[in-house]
Every structure is written in C-alpha cells, then in structure tokens.
Amino acid sequence: MPTTELTPDLAPDTTVAGLDKLETFSSPTASRASRFYSVLWPKLSAVVLALVLWQIVVWLGWKPTYVLPGPATVFSELRALVVNGSFWHSVGITMRRATLGFAIALVIGSVIGAVVSQSSIVRRAFGSFITGLQTMPSIVWFPFAILLFKLTESAILFVVVLGAAPAIANGLIFGVDHVPPLLVRAGRVLGARGFTLFRSVILPAALPSYVSGLKQGWAFAWRSLMAGELLVIVGNTSSLGVRLDFARTMSDAPLLLAYMIVILIIGLCVDAVFGAIDRRVRRTRGLGS
Amino acid sequence: MIMAAAPIPTRIPSGSPITIDHLSRTFTTGSTSVAAISDMHLQIAPGEFVCIVGASGCGKTTLLNIIAGLDHPTSGSIDTGSGVVSLMFQEGALFPWLSARENVELGLRLAGMKGRADRRERAMELLGLVQLTDAAERHPHELSGGMRQRVSLARALAQDASVLLMDEPFGALDAMTRDVLHDELERIWFETGVTIMFVTHNVREAARLGDRILVLASRPGRVIAEYPVDLDRPRRIESPEVSALAAEVTDCLRKEVRRHAND
Numbered sequence: 001m002p003t004t005e006l007t008p009d010l011a012p013d014t015t016v017a018g019l020d021k022l023e024t025f026s027s028p029t030a031s032r033a034s035r036f037y038s039v040l041w042p043k044l045s046a047v048v049l050a051l052v053l054w055q056i057v058v059w060l061g062w063k064p065t066y067v068l069p070g071p072a073t074v075f076s077e078l079r080a081l082v083v084n085g086s087f088w089h090s091v092g093i094t095m096r097r098a099t100l101g102f103a104i105a106l107v108i109g110s111v112i113g114a115v116v117s118q119s120s121i122v123r124r125a126f127g128s129f130i131t132g133l134q135t136m137p138s139i140v141w142f143p144f145a146i147l148l149f150k151l152t153e154s155a156i157l158f159v160v161v162l163g164a165a166p167a168i169a170n171g172l173i174f175g176v177d178h179v180p181p182l183l184v185r186a187g188r189v190l191g192a193r194g195f196t197l198f199r200s201v202i203l204p205a206a207l208p209s210y211v212s213g214l215k216q217g218w219a220f221a222w223r224s225l226m227a228g229e230l231l232v233i234v235g236n237t238s239s240l241g242v243r244l245d246f247a248r249t250m251s252d253a254p255l256l257l258a259y260m261i262v263i264l265i266i267g268l269c270v271d272a273v274f275g276a277i278d279r280r281v282r283r284t285r286g287l288g289s
Numbered sequence: 290m291i292m293a294a295a296p297i298p299t300r301i302p303s304g305s306p307i308t309i310d311h312l313s314r315t316f317t318t319g320s321t322s323v324a325a326i327s328d329m330h331l332q333i334a335p336g337e338f339v340c341i342v343g344a345s346g347c348g349k350t351t352l353l354n355i356i357a358g359l360d361h362p363t364s365g366s367i368d369t370g371s372g373v374v375s376l377m378f379q380e381g382a383l384f385p386w387l388s389a390r391e392n393v394e395l396g397l398r399l400a401g402m403k404g405r406a407d408r409r410e411r412a413m414e415l416l417g418l419v420q421l422t423d424a425a426e427r428h429p430h431e432l433s434g435g436m437r438q439r440v441s442l443a444r445a446l447a448q449d450a451s452v453l454l455m456d457e458p459f460g461a462l463d464a465m466t467r468d469v470l471h472d473e474l475e476r477i478w479f480e481t482g483v484t485i486m487f488v489t490h491n492v493r494e495a496a497r498l499g500d501r502i503l504v505l506a507s508r509p510g511r512v513i514a515e516y517p518v519d520l521d522r523p524r525r526i527e528s529p530e531v532s533a534l535a536a537e538v539t540d541c542l543r544k545e546v547r548r549h550a551n552d
Contacts, residue, residue: 015469016420023433023466024424188380189357189375190399192446200395204386285385286430 069254077254078261086238090264094240097153098270101160102221109163109168109217112208113210116169117176118198127173130166138163138224142231151235156228163224164217171213175206208281215274222267302336304484305370305451307356312365313509314351325351327509328365338478338485340499342492342538343547347509353454356486372451373400379457381441383429389416390425397427398448415443415468418477435466439473446481455487459494468526471497475523492542493535497526502534504541507549514541 049070058070065073081087116123116130141159149155179202187201203210229241238246240263247256309331315324325348333339343349354360355367357376383392393412402408416425419439429437438458445453459467475498478485489495495502496518504514516538520530 016473018422019466019469020424020436023435024427024431182378182380183384184384185359186378186384187399188359190396190444191373191401192399196399200399201384204384207386264486281386284428286428 007133066251067253069257073254074257074261078258081255081258081262087243090238090240090243091266093237094225095266097156097229097239098221098225101157101225102164102218103162104157105161105168105217105221106214109165109213110167110172113169113172113197113213117173117206119197123173130169133162134166134170138220139227139231142228145228146232151232152176153237155227155232155233156234158225159228160221164221167220168210168217171216172206172210174213175209176202179205204267208278208285208287211274211278215271215278216218217277218270218274219267222270226263257281295317300336300479301482302334302484304336304453305372306335306368307331307333307370307452307484307486308366308368309356310366310368312352312355312367313363314348314355315363316361320378324509326355326362327511329511331503331512333334333484333486336482336484338500339487339497340495340502341488341505342490342495342502342542343488343505343510344507344542346507346510347460347505348507349505350456350512353456353486353488359456365418366484369452373448374452374454375440375445375448375450376439376454376456377441377445377458379460381434381437383437383440383444385429388426388428389421389432389436389443390428392440393444393447396444400448412443412447415446418438418446418480419443423428428483433466434462435470438462438470446477446483450482450483455485457489458487460490467494471526472523474498492538493526493531495538496520496531496534497524502538504538504545506545513545514538 054071058065058068062068087242112126112130116126138159141162142155145155145158149158183201183205184197187197192200226241229239230245233242233245244256244259244263247253247259299479301390309329312326312329312331314322314326317323329352341349341352351360353376355362356369357374359376366481383389384395387395390409390412393415397408402411413422413425419442421436421439421443424436424440426433429440432440441458459470463471473493474485477537479517487495487498492502494544499518501518502516504516506513516534518534520534524531
C-alpha cells in the first residue's frame with residue numbers, strides 16, 4: 001500500500017525555479033529598424049543590379065529604343081500611369097478577379113484536401129489525379145473554358161480555380177501526412193476522436209504546409225489570371241491584361257514594360273503577405289528562424 | 290507552503306485500482322504473429338505508485354496503450370474502474386502551436402470542461418501545481434526539457450485522471466532536473482491521490498519513486514518479479530537503501546536479458 005505520510009521538507013523548493021531560469025534564456029532580439037535594414041538592403045541591391053544590366057543592354061544598342069526602352073523612359077511612363085484614375089480601375093478589376101478566384105480555390109482545395117487526407121480510398125482514387133492537375137499548364141484549359149463559358153469572366157475564373165485548388169489541396173494533404181504520430185496519439189489520449197481530433201490536433205499541426213500550399217496556390221492563380229486576361233478579352237472591361245495587350249497592339253514599348261512591372265510588383269506584394277503569415281506560423285512553433 | 294504548515298498531511302488515495310487478468314496481446318502480420326504480452330496478471334491498489342522496469346521487447350508500450358484504451362487485448366481482461374486514464378509520453382508530446390497554458394486548456398476542453406474563463410483559471414491552477422505560472426504564455430520550444438515535461442504533467446492532470454500512466458517521462462532529462470522532477474512528481478502524487486503506473490529503464494528511479502517495482506520479461510512481456518519498496522518517503526536516489534534495492538532489481542533484470550543470449 002502507498003505510504004500515507006510525507007515529511008514537510010518535500011514541499012517545492014527554489015531549485016525548480018533556479019533550474020528553469022538557467023535552462024531558458026531569451027537571446028537578445030535585434031531592433032525592428034536594424035532587422036528591416038538587414039532584410040531590405042540585399043533586395044534593393046538586386047533591384048539596382050537588374051536596372052543597371054537593363055540600362056547596359058539598352059546602351060549597347062542591341063535593339064532600337066522604341067522596342068527596348070531604357071528604365072528611365074519606362075519609369076516615367078509608370079509615374080504617369082499611377083496618377084491616372086482609370087489605371088487604378090483596371091488594377092481593381094484584376095485584383096477582384098484574383099481575390100474571387102483564389103477564394104473559390106481556397107474553399108474547394110481545402111475541402112478536397114481534407115477529404116483526401118482522411119480517406120485512404122479517396123486518396124487511392126484521386127491522389128495522383130490532383131498532382132496531375134497541378135503539373136498541367138493552366139493555359140491548356142483555356143480553349144475548353146472558352147467553349148464552356150464563352151468569352152466571359154467565368155472562363156477566366158474557371159481556369160484560375162483549376163490552377164490554384166490542386167496546389168492548396170496538396171499542401172493540406174502533405175501537411176496532414178507529416179503530422180507527427182506522437183501528437184495524434186497525445187490527442188487521442190486526451191480524448192479527441194473523429195472530427196474533434198482533426199480540428200484540434202491534425203489541422204493545426206498541418207498548418208505550416210497548408211500555408212505553403214496557399215502561397216503556391218496564389219502563384220498559380222496569378223499566372224492563370226494573367227494568361228486568362230490576355231486570351232479571354234471580356235467586352236467593356238479593361239483589366240491589366242487587356243491594357244497590356246493594348247500596349248502591344250499600339251507598339252507602345254514603354255507602356256507595355258510599365259504594365260509588366262505593375263504585374264510583377266502586385267505578384268511580389270501578395271507573395272510577401274503569404275511569406276509574412278508563413279514566418280509567423282513557423283516562429284510560433286519554433287521552426288526555422 | 291500549506292504542506293509545511295500542516296502537522297502531518299495524510300494522503301487520501303483517490304485513484305482507481307487496476308486489475309489485469311490473463312492479458313495477452315498478439316500482433317499478426319500475414320502468416321507471422323508476435324506475442325507482445327502473454328498471460329499477464331497485475332493487481333494495482335487505488336492510489337498506488339507502481340514502477341515497471343524491463344528490457345527492450347517487454348511490451349511496455351503495448352501494455353500502456355491497452356490500459357489507456359488506445360489498443361485492445363487479444364485475450365484476457367483489464368479493469369481500470371470508472372475514472373479517466375491519462376498517459377504521459379517520454380517526449381512530452383505538447384502541441385507546439387499552443388502556449389503552455391493553451392496546451393493545458395485544450396486538455397480541459399477535451400475532457401469536457403465548459404466555459405473559457407473557467408478553463409483558463411483551472412489551467413493556471415494546474416500550472417501553479419507544477420510551478421510554471423511564470424511560463425504560462427511560452428510556447429513549447431521556449432521551454433527547457435524539464436519544463437515541457439511539467440507542462441505535459443499539468444495537461445495530464447487536467448483530465449482529472451484517476452490513473453496516470455507514465456512512459457519513461459524523465460528518460461531524456463539530465464540527472465539534476467530528473468532529481469527535482471522526482472520530488473515534484475512525488476508531491477503531486479501525494480496531493481492528488483492518483484494511481485501511477487510509471488515505466489522506466491532506470492532502476493534507481495524506480496526504487497526512488499515506487500511503492501512497488503515490477504520486473505517484466507521480454508518477448509513476450511509478462512511479470513517475472515515483484516519488489517515491494519519498504520523505504521520511507523521522501524527518499525534520495527543516492528541513498529544506500531535505494532542503491533541496494535536498485536542493485537537487487539538490476540541483477541534480476543540482467544538474468545532475464547542473459548536468458549535471451551542463447552535464443
């Protein structure tokens with residue numbers, strides 16, 4: 001039988017507190033400004049380098065300047081663009097499509113990912129199919145999309161969703177597959193079963209991969225959208241793609257390049273948002289830096 | 290501390306008894322089958338602290354899984370009363386996306402406790418019990434190994450378990466931290482009255498903590514020896530009495546391991 005008496009000197013002493021203090025210390029964190037600087041300067045140098053190379057190619061006279069204008073010309077064109085209200089209207093149209101397409105892909109991809117990751121039969125049936133879809137260049141879908149939806153925004157959204165959803169689904173499936181079995185066991189010991197186990201343990205554990213999937217899904221969505229806006233010209237809308245195509249028709253090289261820079265910057269900005277979410281998720285879990 | 294002020298505290302063993310009868314577990318893959326546990330008998334009193342030692346292949350993980358309800362016996366029966374059985378792992382198995390407090394709160398929520406504010410208050414109480422009030426908002430990667438195991442213990446206690454199974458919980462810790470945690474665990478065991486089944490490879494640890502030490506044979510797992518520990522608490526792991534008992538148990542274990550040399 002268990003001993004029923006315990007002498008008082010078993011009361012918690014300060015050794016515990018001392019050990020805790022010694023074993024955990026927080027390393028000094030750099031100030032926000034210096035961190036910002038250390039992230040920013042390599043990026044800025046890369047941009048400067050690219051501009052210099054561009055200018056050198058122009059100076060070498062490889063192509064006439066009405067085909068390949070220098071950075072100065074393009075940026076003055078860009079400056080004129082951003083003060084123009086109709087330019088922002090175009091950005092609005094394109095961003096609305098991007099957001100809508102990505103949102104639909106998010107829902108569809110997440111549901112498919114959740115179902116496939118939890119059912120081995122569904123996985124055997126559709127697992128490789130999803131990966132196959134992901135490797136397929138989305139532009140291949142456009143002729144079919146145009147047949148189905150005519151020259152409408154639905155055709156564009158259809159391809160955007162097809163491009164992004166498989167990446168999102170695969171991110172979730174990969175994440176669920178790599179949840180440490182120990183955590184699942186711990187969740188079961190705590191009494192979680194079925195959907196509760198999925199929601200409270202498996203899904204949060206899979207979050208880093210899921211976020212990577214979202215990031216990749218965004219890249220696919222943005223690419224498909226740009227291809228769509230060039231191919232599927234919907235009447236009376238002047239999206240960024242339409243304007244880009246218009247600049248080509250007019251042989252306005254500075255304007256064309258200015259639009260390309262806009263498209264690049266939007267893509268980078270959204271990617272940076274996903275990057276920030278990704279870093280935050282990882283930092284909470286002590287993954288990476 | 291309250292305990293120091295009280296004359297001599299009396300422990301109320303409120304945990305469940307464990308009765309294991311003719312328990313066997315065989316794993317079958319294709320045409321080969323391996324007996325992990327064979328015809329095991331075990332009787333553990335309410336609130337008893339039982340330590341289990343055994344070499345590799347003694348079926349300890351299988352045994353703990355069955356008692357925790359994660360696996361089922363091939364034959365025989367097991368009874369852990371009506372209370373909750375909790376299991377604490379060697380690696381702690383804390384959820385890395387939750388802070389120490391949130392880990393304990395999740396344990397409370399899954400145990401069916403209603404009310405966010407109530408859960409929060411209870412979680413802080415439990416963290417206080419393992420002396421981690423100050424570290425409540427830290428995430429597992431910001432805690433030391435010993436602190437993680439204490440959070441894990443608080444989370445297990447959140448289930449209000451009547452049986453606490455521990456699978457080499459201090460195996461990965463340094464000797465000093467382990468010493469301190471032995472004191473902590475003994476204090477908590479004393480205060481809660483829970484039944485503890487503690488699996489370890491460390492025979493001294495078993496002699497330091499247990500009311501009783503059970504030695505398991507390997508392949509298949511079964512109980513081959515039993516040592517009651519008639520030493521007053523608190524014990525010191527380096528005391529001659531604990532060492533003497535540990536030596537005795539080690540001899541028994543060594544004989545069992547040698548038996549397998551000629552297999």
